Amino acid sequence: MKKILLASVASTMFAGAAFADEIKIGVLLGFTGPAESLAEDMASGAEAALKEISDSGKFLDGTTIATIRGDSTCTDAAVATSVAERMITADGVSGIIGALCSGATGAILQNVAVPNGMVQFSPSATSPALTTVEDNGLFFRASPSDARQGEIMAEILMEEGVKSVAVTYTNNDYGKGLSDAFESSFTKMGGTVTINAAHEDGKADYSAEIGALASAGGDLLVVIGYLDQGGKGIIRAALDTGAFDRFHLPDAMIGATIEDEFGSELDGTMGQLPGADNPKGETLIQIGEANSYNGMAAYAAESYDTGAVMGLAMQAAGSTDPQVYKDFIMDVANAPGEKIYPGELEKALDILSSGGEIDYVGGSALELIEPGEAAGSYRVIKTEGGKQVTVGYR
Numbered sequence: 437m438k439k440i441l442l443a444s445v446a447s448t449m450f451a452g453a454a455f456a457d458e459i460k461i462g463v464l465l466g467f468t469g470p471a472e473s474l475a476e477d478m479a480s481g482a483e484a485a486l487k488e489i490s491d492s493g494k495f496l497d498g499t500t501i502a503t504i505r506g507d508s509t510c511t512d513a514a515v516a517t518s519v520a521e522r523m524i525t526a527d528g529v530s531g532i533i534g535a536l537c538s539g540a541t542g543a544i545l546q547n548v549a550v551p552n553g554m555v556q557f558s559p560s561a562t563s564p565a566l567t568t569v570e571d572n573g574l575f576f577r578a579s580p581s582d583a584r585q586g587e588i589m590a591e592i593l594m595e596e597g598v599k600s601v602a603v604t605y606t607n608n609d610y611g612k613g614l615s616d617a618f619e620s621s622f623t624k625m626g627g628t629v630t631i632n633a634a635h636e637d638g639k640a641d642y643s644a645e646i647g648a649l650a651s652a653g654g655d656l657l658v659v660i661g662y663l664d665q666g667g668k669g670i671i672r673a674a675l676d677t678g679a680f681d682r683f684h685l686p687d688a689m690i691g692a693t694i695e696d697e698f699g700s701e702l703d704g705t706m707g708q709l710p711g712a713d714n715p716k717g718e719t720l721i722q723i724g725e726a727n728s729y730n731g732m733a734a735y736a737a738e739s740y741d742t743g744a745v746m747g748l749a750m751q752a753a754g755s756t757d758p759q760v761y762k763d764f765i766m767d768v769a770n771a772p773g774e775k776i777y778p779g780e781l782e783k784a785l786d787i788l789s790s791g792g793e794i795d796y797v798g799g800s801a802l803e804l805i806e807p808g809e810a811a812g813s814y815r816v817i818k819t820e821g822g823k824q825v826t827v828g829y830r
Contacts, residue, residue: 455496455497455499455756456756457499457500458499458500458502459499459501459530459756460501460502460503460504460527460528460529461486461501461504461530461531461743461746461747462503462504462524462527462529462532463479463482463483463503463504463505463533463534464505464506464508464516464519464523464534464535465478465479465505465533465536466535466536466537466540468509469509469510469511469512469662469664470511470537470637470638470661470665470666470667471510471536471537471662471663471664471688472510472664473663473664473691473692473693474536474663474688474691474734474735476729477730477733477734477735477736477739478536478559478560478733478735478736479739480727480728480729481559481724481729481737481739481740482559482739482740483727483743484724484727484740484743485739485740485741485742485744485747485781486501486503486746487501487727488723488744488779488781488782489743489744489747489748489751489785490747492781492782492785494782494789495747495751495785496754501747504523504527504529506520506522506523508520508534508535508536508537508540508544510536510539510662511540511608512540513539513540513543513547516544517543530756530757531554531555531556531758532544532549532555532556532557533559533739533742533743534558534559536559536560536735537561537608537610538562538563538565538608538609538613539563539608539609539610541558541563541577542561542563542565542569542609544556545569545571545574545575546569549571549574549575550570550571550572550574550575553572553574553759554574554758555574555575555576555758555761555762555765556574556575556576557575557577557742557765558575558576558577558578559578559735559738559739559741560577560735560738562577562579562580562582562610562613562614563581563582563609563610563613563614564583564617565609567581567583571808573762573763574762575808576745576765576808576809577808577809577810578739578741578745578800578810579710579735580809580810580814581809581812582610582614582617583613584812584814585614585617585686585687585708585814586614586617586618586620586621587617588708589618589621590618590621590622590625590627591625592684592708592816592830594625594627596706598655598656598684599626599627599628599655600629600630600653601622601627601628601629601654601655601656601684602630602631602633602652602654603618603629603632603633603658603660604633604634604645604657604659604660604661605632605634605660605661606635606636606637606660606666607635607636611634614660615632618658619632628654629654630652631649631652631654633645635661635666635670636666637662637666638666639669640669642673643673645670645673646674646677647679649674649679649680650674650680655682656680656682657670657680657682657683657684658684659671659683659689660686660689661688661689662689663688663689663690663693664693667685667688667689668693668694671683671694671698671702675701682704682705683702683705684705684707685705685817686709687707687708687709687734689707690708690734690817690824692733695822695824699822700822702819702822703819703820703821703822704818705818706817707816707817707818707824708816708817708830709734709735709815709817710800710810710812710813710815711737711800711814711815711826711829712800712813712829713829715777716777716778716779716797716799717799719777719778719779719799720732720736720778720799722779723740723778731799738802740778741799741800741802744778744781744796745765745769746761746765748776748781748794748796749761749762749765749768750764751784751785751788751789752764752768752794766808768784768794768796769795769796769802769804770795770803771795772793772795773787773792773793773794773795774787774792774793774794775795775797776794776795776796776797776798777797777798778798800813813830814829814830815828815829816828816830
């Protein structure tokens with residue numbers, strides 16, 4: 437009933453509203469730092485969805501959307517905060533997509549988005565701490581909490597017959613949150629974590645860390661790190677010293693950087709990242725090719741969905757005011773309504789402008805649960821012939 441009433445209100449608003457010729461959306465991701473190789477495909481995914489909406493000519497009576505990129509880094513909260521402030525005060529954005537990493541995301545949310553009443557929608561921030569942060573209804577994420585990923589990791593390892601593991605994690609909100617969630621789930625299932633130790637990104641030598649991990653032992657090494665810095669360095673040191681030859685890799689370790697660096701050295705390695713068995717997956721590939729990015733790259737689908745939902749929520753609200761359209765994000769992302777897939781955003785705009793309802797499924801089978809995060813489905817990854825390939829879904 438709430439959704440029907442909101443759609444009716446939005447339809448009424450359209451009748452007499454005057455909209456700006458152009459609005460701006462900030463795309464604030466870690467273009468430099470330990471996960472920088474993920475950022476370009478993610479940004480292009482979000483921009484592709486916003487372009488699809490804008491080019492239709494049906495967004496808020498012909499309003500166009502321009503995107504403004506900014507570098508949040510992954511590790512420098514001061515930089516992330518400064519860039520977000522500039523986007524709001526100087527660029528005049530109506531929403532912020534980002535950040536990529538959980539620490540930067542939290543810094544932007546608490547220091548900039550909430551004080552300024554700005555909607556912030558991250559495609560990829562997964563720290564469990566973000567579930568309970570005070571956000572005034574302004575924060576959303578298209579990825580599930582790592583509380584869920586920890587369970588998925590433990591299940592995969594148990595099914596593989598792994599009974600004991602050493603764990604190393606990048607020393608930040610993401611690494612600590614996921615390592616704790618995993619250890620809790622794995623031990624409840626009867627597994628043993630021999631050591632759960634932090635590592636710092638950006639080091640040239642990880643021999644000391646590998647020494648401690650090897651001393652603790654385990655059937656394999658779980659590397660909760662970033663593919664462009666510490667995580668990659670940990671794996672290289674482990675292989676070169678012979679300390680470990682089996683690994684498990686979570687979401688921030690999945691990507692071309694790992695394939696290029698290790699190739700078949702990691703054959704048999706399992707891992708996971710958010711994703712779903714979507715019947716429109718081929719469309720994501722086509723959209724990516726048309727916009728010069730990899731539509732199936734890590735978090736590219738979630739980024740497309742983030743841009744799509746933000747724009748469609750504005751259409752449903754009949755407003756680009758964050759204080760208004762924030763209340764429509766959960767509605768357009770969930771049932772009831774006509775299911776909307778990648779490439780169908782013009783159709784969604786038509787339905788919304790006539791007062792109808794949509795259920796945005798998108799490229800990641802998106803379903804938002806309270807307080808505004810993805811419910812949680814995952815692609816299971818295995819390295820075969822030097823390539824990280826999808827071997828199942830959970």
